[in-house]
Amino acid sequence: MMYAAIMGYGTIGSGVAQILEESRERIANGAGQEIALKYVLDLRDFPDSPVADRIVHDFQVIESDEQVKLVVETMGGLNPAYPFVKACLNAGKHVVTSNKALVAAHGTELLQIARDKGVNFFFEASVGGGIPIIRTLYRCLRGEEIQEITGILNGTTNYILTKMDREGASFDEVLKEAQDLGYAERNPEADVEGHDTCRKIAILTAMVTGKEVNYEDIYTEGITKITDMDFRYAKEMGASVKLLGSSRRKGGEVCARVAPVMIGKDHPLYAVSGVYNGILVKSDMLGVSMYYGSGAGKLPTASAVVADMIEAAQNEQMNIPIGWGEQRQKVADIKTAECRYFVRIAGTFKEKADLIRRTFGEVRTFVLEGADEFAILTRKMSESEYEKQAAVLDDECRKSGGEGIRQRLRAELED
Numbered sequence: 001m002m003y004a005a006i007m008g009y010g011t012i013g014s015g016v017a018q019i020l021e022e023s024r025e026r027i028a029n030g031a032g033q034e035i036a037l038k039y040v041l042d043l044r045d046f047p048d049s050p051v052a053d054r055i056v057h058d059f060q061v062i063e064s065d066e067q068v069k070l071v072v073e074t075m076g077g078l079n080p081a082y083p084f085v086k087a088c089l090n091a092g093k094h095v096v097t098s099n100k101a102l103v104a105a106h107g108t109e110l111l112q113i114a115r116d117k118g119v120n121f122f123f124e125a126s127v128g129g130g131i132p133i134i135r136t137l138y139r140c141l142r143g144e145e146i147q148e149i150t151g152i153l154n155g156t157t158n159y160i161l162t163k164m165d166r167e168g169a170s171f172d173e174v175l176k177e178a179q180d181l182g183y184a185e186r187n188p189e190a191d192v193e194g195h196d197t198c199r200k201i202a203i204l205t206a207m208v209t210g211k212e213v214n215y216e217d218i219y220t221e222g223i224t225k226i227t228d229m230d231f232r233y234a235k236e237m238g239a240s241v242k243l244l245g246s247s248r249r250k251g252g253e254v255c256a257r258v259a260p261v262m263i264g265k266d267h268p269l270y271a272v273s274g275v276y277n278g279i280l281v282k283s284d285m286l287g288v289s290m291y292y293g294s295g296a297g298k299l300p301t302a303s304a305v306v307a308d309m310i311e312a313a314q315n316e317q318m319n320i321p322i323g324w325g326e327q328r329q330k331v332a333d334i335k336t337a338e339c340r341y342f343v344r345i346a347g348t349f350k351e352k353a354d355l356i357r358r359t360f361g362e363v364r365t366f367v368l369e370g371a372d373e374f375a376i377l378t379r380k381m382s383e384s385e386y387e388k389q390a391a392v393l394d395d396e397c398r399k400s401g402g403e404g405i406r407q408r409l410r411a412e413l414e415d
Ligand SMILES: NC(=O)c1ccc[n+]([C@@H]2O[C@H](COP(=O)([O-])OP(=O)(O)OC[C@H]3O[C@@H](n4cnc5c(N)ncnc54)[C@H](OP(=O)(O)O)[C@@H]3O)[C@@H](O)[C@H]2O)c1
Pocket: 007, 008, 009, 010, 011, 012, 013, 041, 042, 043, 044, 074, 075, 076, 077, 079, 080, 098, 099, 100, 101, 125, 126, 129, 295, 296, 297, 298, 301
């Protein structure tokens, strides 16, 4: 029998307790021993819950109980999650977390403590919710060289973009609806500004390269500037806009970014809609593989936590080598990254054709009926080249007393 504790009895923590209770026998068979929940740490009491008799408010109770060998952290945030998790690992306890903020900020140190202490620090639920992507990387794709990983990693923003696409609604309208339905936080910044996706792609990149990735090195752009006009063009082009976190190996560096991208119907992530997540992996032998499922939610996420608990119980006496070391991965300057650009420009193509040719060369053009603007799709170019040409275009438009570029999005579209 292995005794466990849960820290944080919120959405995910209560889901973990529920699965441990409802699937007790299956979990015991998988783990090779029963996993018994001894404590649940939270700020509140839950008198009507099934764990009412196990609620504690003092972390020391868990830390100092030598019987407790496995601790789940589902409190979120860094404080006190970080000092508590560190103390548990130092006390020789296995730790499982769903907390991407913790893993992205302190993963390197926590993984090293786990190695030193011969225990495990697992974090499957921190990326892609219930989708088993972390385990896929360190087990199933162990023999592969992974060249690229691109994902729709945030259900809230994918829900908003899907609604905008299907219903032609504005960003603000859909955000409010998502908040009313509980899909988006009252303070949605971490989701809509791309910070959540950034931490997740940083964790995936570190898993793939075996080196620490500073999430602050990753260029991050959110979806707040996406408008219904963008989706009108997207429809015309047989495309859609998705918030993608991506990282690609380039020599010793990785090109990593978080940004809304125009992708076509032939892109494997095009069909990932609503609150679902999808992760595309390109590796040398397998080629393209994709992982799809519920990226959040009580039971899907708790299911990933429980899978980690089972693996920890199966390997009670040993550290499973996963994650990354202290060496820092170099992230390439975003200015060197190459892609096509979808650009919306005020006025008519006819009056600006020469200027467009001088700046961007040959482009595809798109015109919407009744619109006082048009759009172009450039060839592939580096970010710095795009910025240079866009500045020239804007400058010339301004000199002739008009408006220039209204929107620019990266595009992964074939001709
Ligand atoms: N929700 C999802 O779908 C999802 C999916 C994937 C990953 N995650 C991650 O999982 C973690 C938990 O998310 P959640 O949605 O379950 O959050 P949540 O519902 O807010 O639950 C957190 C719980 O921890 C408690 N808590 C906070 N500070 C504490 C402290 N100092 N001591 C003891 N208990 C404390 C909270 O109590 P109070 O409510 O009283 O503050 C709350 O009950 C986060 O890192 C999140 O990013 C969530």
